Amino acid sequence: MTTMRRGVQAAAQPQARNARRSAPIVDGLPTPAQARGQQAEDLAAQHLSAHGLRVIERNVRCRGGEVDLICLDRGTVVFVEVRLRSNARFGGAAESITAAKRRRILIAAQWWLNGAGRRFGAPPCRFDAVLLDSLDAARINWLPAAFDAG
Numbered sequence: 001m002t003t004m005r006r007g008v009q010a011a012a013q014p015q016a017r018n019a020r021r022s023a024p025i026v027d028g029l030p031t032p033a034q035a036r037g038q039q040a041e042d043l044a045a046q047h048l049s050a051h052g053l054r055v056i057e058r059n060v061r062c063r064g065g066e067v068d069l070i071c072l073d074r075g076t077v078v079f080v081e082v083r084l085r086s087n088a089r090f091g092g093a094a095e096s097i098t099a100a101k102r103r104r105i106l107i108a109a110q111w112w113l114n115g116a117g118r119r120f121g122a123p124p125c126r127f128d129a130v131l132l133d134s135l136d137a138a139r140i141n142w143l144p145a146a147f148d149a150g
Contacts, residue, residue, distance in 0.1 A: 077126075
C-alpha cells in the first residue's frame with residue numbers, strides 16, 4: 001500500500017510542477033508578468049511604427065516557436081523579439097535572447113513564411129530585437145538585424 005501511494009504521489013508531482021511554470025490566464029485576465037509583456041510589445045510596436053515599419057502580425061505562435069512582432073520595412077519582412085528586463089541580476093534583456101530562444105523564433109518565422117507569409121513571395125528577412133529595461137518609451141533600444149538565421 002505504501003508503494004502504491006508513492007507511485008501516485010510521484011505521478012502527481014510533475015503535473016503540479018508544470019502547472020507552476022506557466023501561470024494560466026484566470027477569468028480572461030493576464031498575470032502581472034503577461035500584462036507587463038503586453039505593454040512592452042505595445043511600446044515596441046509604437047516605436048517601430050514611428051520609425052517607418054508596419055506591424056502586420058503580433059504574437060505569432062506555432063508548435064515549437066513564437067515571434068512577438070512581424071513587421072514590414074519597405075520590402076523586408078522583419079521578425080522582432082521584444083525583451084523586457086527590469087532587473088539585470090540574471091543578465092539584461094540582450095543576454096536573455098539565448099540560442100534556444102533564437103531557434104524558437106526561427107521556427108515560428110519559417111512556419112509563418114510557409115503559411116500566412118506566402119502572400120509576400122520570397123522576401124528578404126531579418127531578425128530584430130527591441131530591448132527594454134523599463135516600460136519607458138524613451139529608453140527603448142532597437143537592434144536591427146540583432147541576429148541572423150544561421
